[in-house]
């Protein structure tokens with residue numbers, strides 16, 4: 001039975017990856033900082049995962065966890081992921097996102113150098129680029145978060161040159177009902193559940209024109225696993241190839257609320273539901289991110305399965321269910 005150690009197992013990607021690997025027959029060890037059994041999305045797999053306590057900043061705890069897990073594969077998904085927080089806490093962001101990885105790589109190299117390592121690299125490393133970004137696009141990050149991910153990405157490369165099977169998966173934004181509530185997609189769908197319940201408080205957002213290549217996290221974890229099963233270790237870009245604006249996301253949510261019969265006013269202009277608040281506008285904004293993921297298509301055989309409207313729908317439906325709201329259309333059909 002293959003053994004995998006997942007750091008950040010209680011986060012969005014960690015929970016999807018744990019489910020995926022368990023289905024493939026893996027023994028899963030999950031590094032956590034606190035009691036994971038209360039994490040809603042882990043409920044289904046809790047009994048089948050062995051949790052190990054530790055923090056990426058604590059090398060002694062990592063060594064103990066590694067020895068217990070003795071993994072064939074390590075997925076380093078833990079990290080400080082929110083761009084604005086990386087401006088408030090840049091050194092902590094580095095300590096976790098860069099220091100954490102290098103501690104793991106050193107442990108792998110010293111203790112079990114045949115362990116394969118997946119590092120969660122990010123499209124934020126590219127910064128502002130015209131057009132699509134591929135594996136060879138120069139990295140020009142615009143935030144401490146982006147710089148930390150770039151440093152970690154380079155560490156993967158130099159440890160790979162020393163013989164470790166290590167890869168950086170350059171994942172573009174990937175979302176799901178499990179996304180953190182501070183990220184814009186989840187912020188919008190959460191507010192939308194309130195609107196469906198009759199609350200007409202306007203949602204305060206930042207730059208509505210920012211564009212992201214949003215895909216579904218459940219699809220993306222499959223690419224992580226595929227990257228660790230190639231003949232040669234290599235970095236891959238993962239995304240859908242299409243970007244949409246924050247405004248388009250909101251418009252699609254309103255359209256869906258209208259279609260599901262939650263209220264007649266959901267066909268009204270977005271401005272009736274959303275307002276721009278300068279506090280959420282980023283000074284170093286990345287305006288548009290789009291993936292060129294041809295290499296992943298051809299070499300990994302990976303393609304995203306859920307499209308953008310489908311992603312918006314599952315996020316919204318999950319939020320509505322959490323609020324106890326039933327779509328009138330569906331209720332009528334029941």
Ligand code: GDP
Nearest residue numbers: 083182183184185204205206207210246280282
């Ligand atoms: P990121 O791409 O990893 O920074 O993911 P986010 O979901 O945090 O942000 C995606 C885009 O949405 C960025 O360009 C933000 O500037 C933009 N955005 C606009 N309004 C908001 C907001 O209220 N919250 C967040 N998190 N992002 C916002």
